[in-house]
Amino acid sequence: MTAxxxxxxxxxxHGWVDHLRAGGTTPWLAWSETGSGTGSGTGSGxxxxxxxxxxxxxxxxxxxxxxxxxxxxxxxxxxxxxxRLADRVLAASAAGRGKADLPLVGLPYxxxxxxxxDPAEVGAHELLRVAxxxxxxxxxxxxxxxxxxxxARPWRRRFRLVGDPVxxxxxxxxxLALGRPEGxxxxxxxxxxxxxxxxxxxxxxQRCFEHGxxxxxxxxxxxxxxxxxxxRVDLLDSVHRWHGRRPFVRVVTDLTRLPHQVGVRxxxxxxxxxxxQAELARRIAAVVGLxxxxxxxxxxxxxxxxxxxxxxxxxxxVPVRERGWVAASAARxxxxxxxxxxxxxxxxxxxxxxxxxxxxxxxxxxxxxxxAISMVVDPTWRTDRxxxxxxxx
Amino acid sequence: xxxxxxxxxxxxxxxxxxLQDVLFRNQKVLREHDILYPAERFDAHFLAALDLMxxxxxxxxxxxxxxxxxxxxxxxDWHGTAIISHEIFARATPTQVERAxxxxxxxxxxxxLSVRDLVRQxxxxxQENVKHRSHxxxxxxxxxxxxxxxxxxxxxxxxxxxxxxxILDRWGGSLPPERVHLVTLPPPGSDRGELWRRFSRxxxxxxxxxxxxxxxxNPSLGVPETSLLRTINxxxxxxxxxxxxxxxVRETLAHQTxxxxxxSARLGLSxxxxxxxxxxxxxxxxxxxxxxxxxxxxxxDLLGPDxxxxxxxDTAPADQLLPPALDVISALLVEAARLRAVEERLHEELRExxxxxxxxxxxxxxxxxxxxxxxxxxxPAGRGTLDAYRRVRRRR
Numbered sequence: 205m206t207a208x209x210x211x212x213x214x215x216x217x218h219g220w221v222d223h224l225r226a227g228g229t230t231p232w233l234a235w236s237e238t239g240s241g242t243g244s245g246t247g248s249g250x251x252x253x254x255x256x257x258x259x260x261x262x263x264x265x266x267x268x269x270x271x272x273x274x275x276x277x278x279x280x281x282x283x284x285x286x287x288r289l290a291d292r293v294l295a296a297s298a299a300g301r302g303k304a305d306l307p308l309v310g311l312p313y314x315x316x317x318x319x320x321x322d323p324a325e326v327g328a329h330e331l332l333r334v335a336x337x338x339x340x341x342x343x344x345x346x347x348x349x350x351x352x353x354x355x356a357r358p359w360r361r362r363f364r365l366v367g368d369p370v371x372x373x374x375x376x377x378x379x380l381a382l383g384r385p386e387g388x389x390x391x392x393x394x395x396x397x398x399x400x401x402x403x404x405x406x407x408x409x410q411r412c413f414e415h416g417x418x419x420x421x422x423x424x425x426x427x428x429x430x431x432x433x434x435x436r437v438d439l440l441d442s443v444h445r446w447h448g449r450r451p452f453v454r455v456v457t458d459l460t461r462l463p464h465q466v467g468v469r470x471x472x473x474x475x476x477x478x479x480x481q482a483e484l485a486r487r488i489a490a491v492v493g494l495x496x497x498x499x500x501x502x503x504x505x506x507x508x509x510x511x512x513x514x515x516x517x518x519x520x521x522v523p524v525r526e527r528g529w530v531a532a533s534a535a536r537x538x539x540x541x542x543x544x545x546x547x548x549x550x551x552x553x554x555x556x557x558x559x560x561x562x563x564x565x566x567x568x569x570x571x572x573x574x575x576a577i578s579m580v581v582d583p584t585w586r587t588d589r590x591x592x593x594x595x596x597x
Numbered sequence: 598x599x600x601x602x603x604x605x606x607x608x609x610x611x612x613x614x615x616l617q618d619v620l621f622r623n624q625k626v627l628r629e630h631d632i633l634y635p636a637e638r639f640d641a642h643f644l645a646a647l648d649l650m651x652x653x654x655x656x657x658x659x660x661x662x663x664x665x666x667x668x669x670x671x672x673x674d675w676h677g678t679a680i681i682s683h684e685i686f687a688r689a690t691p692t693q694v695e696r697a698x699x700x701x702x703x704x705x706x707x708x709x710l711s712v713r714d715l716v717r718q719x720x721x722x723x724q725e726n727v728k729h730r731s732h733x734x735x736x737x738x739x740x741x742x743x744x745x746x747x748x749x750x751x752x753x754x755x756x757x758x759x760x761x762x763x764i765l766d767r768w769g770g771s772l773p774p775e776r777v778h779l780v781t782l783p784p785p786g787s788d789r790g791e792l793w794r795r796f797s798r799x800x801x802x803x804x805x806x807x808x809x810x811x812x813x814x815n816p817s818l819g820v821p822e823t824s825l826l827r828t829i830n831x832x833x834x835x836x837x838x839x840x841x842x843x844x845x846v847r848e849t850l851a852h853q854t855x856x857x858x859x860x861s862a863r864l865g866l867s868x869x870x871x872x873x874x875x876x877x878x879x880x881x882x883x884x885x886x887x888x889x890x891x892x893x894x895x896x897x898d899l900l901g902p903d904x905x906x907x908x909x910x911d912t913a914p915a916d917q918l919l920p921p922a923l924d925v926i927s928a929l930l931v932e933a934a935r936l937r938a939v940e941e942r943l944h945e946e947l948r949e950x951x952x953x954x955x956x957x958x959x960x961x962x963x964x965x966x967x968x969x970x971x972x973x974x975x976x977p978a979g980r981g982t983l984d985a986y987r988r989v990r991r992r993r
Contacts, residue, residue, distance in 0.1 A: 358984030
């Protein structure tokens, strides 16, 4: 460690903070080696709040990466916006349990507290803890998108959608806008099936965009070790929950024939969010839960689902070690549905898993962080009023 | 505006549950003496801490929305002394501390930290981890916390809430030392009321007619009991969700059943770990003495008891685990029977409600109307007619 006085070190560190607030991108080690901070730094310190506690390495490194991203693409317009964003990043807490705010390496440090680090070495996981707080606050400030509704058509077919939560949520939303709300007296219970590995992946993904969930691998393990299926995945249980009687139940595995079952000619195609989108949503949902009453969280997360930028990443897939259990569960579910004798639109054999062995099992944290930073930097996802209700499959 | 705020921020496992319970149950008496402990529910300050620190906690955090601001507003509006107390505040980062202190307005803030020697805190923290779903062995836990990098989740949390000089740096850095109060836990074997007397003097509660009955404590477990619980966690943590774990494992098994094993060996430190913990304590005592804080008790209390007989929980033999295991099975069967009774009662209530509904449907007019409705529901035109009829009915 370079020997410096405590005052000089403090000036150096605060000089770097000013530099970052002014949009600088110099890494901490390069900054401290040149001793740039003992002067005024790149930032003039104008509009700087009174000297406060030095933010943690997580916040500082995230701000540096935000500045890097802003330089290479769309960023906040104007100095004031940029400084406002910088101050938000620096003041943000890192959500959840994890490391404390980490001090910077190279400064005189207390023998107590966490060890100092080079901010450039702080992992994506730690940076995501801060970024998810910023995005959750953005989402809460944005508020939920309005739900499109129309007067209920009296002649509509009564239905109750269960099963594949990604498809049913999109269909429900679309049908509500057409004046065909779910429910009503003596509805048809329409159970939407899919290959079980897809169904599990979509159920977890949908949970991330509702109340949040545990990580994909842990969630899957939870159900595998219990040898049970989640409520929305278990089609037979879903039908029973709505007291579906045989003539009023349809198990749909052929999605092209789903519109007819709910009384319309077509339904919009649905794209399943990618693994990185779902993982980011999962982290954001945890923070949104601390910001708004739980009843308001699903509407906000639905808004995020509609607005989150598409990265082209594939949805999560079932890892190899879980595939035996998934195949056995699919066979059991198909057997139970056959025994129950419900009319099937399609073929129950389609419930068998089909994931290619090469499918990615989960999200790459670096890609999740890239997505998070792009959303922190580029406000288009919040300001664009022309969000498509669904994107093409 | 509160004239004085006593902000008690830790540490965990220092008798905080008992203190908070006394404060919670005696709010009315305290108010009569111009002391505010603002809590609509027992865990109100815990929720405030989760909110302040953006800390999800197994789903409970959804009840914490706005809890810190609400608590701070009550404190600001009070004319006398206000008390805030929760041990996980100890983990707050410098930025969160700044926000917390700023939101208390211009009141004279006094920081209170209750502290206990590491010789007892380390086993207690491991036990607390085990009671919160962890199945880390004692040896692995000790390795983790002795790792100077503190990279792990367990290590970073442990030191964030137990490293006394660091907690005081973060929380007390902006306060004069005379407004920082350390309450040390008396050594083992001291009079049972001594800790309360120290709290009472620090919080200015002496002479108040408080009900001090212990209603809510966080009891400790013996070696075989903790070992058994850790083994159970290995099997159940991945398949029992936190909302089920809390009532079934933590409450029913740990607190209500296993904590009764008072005759079991108590957990301590091995000779090597004991020496390390005491050396660390000596460093802390020197630093704290230099800082000149107000100490209730003695800093020497932080040194901890001498080395005792060490019983390793990681190698507890099966014959020692058997008695608590049988207790656990028995407790779970009793709990299952209780839940079956609840289920049976609910079924009975549902059956009665259905019978009542069916009796109402037995009338000839209801049967005729039912027939008309089912016939109409079978065609789009009929459904339209029914919808129109229902709208007209609703308008009337």
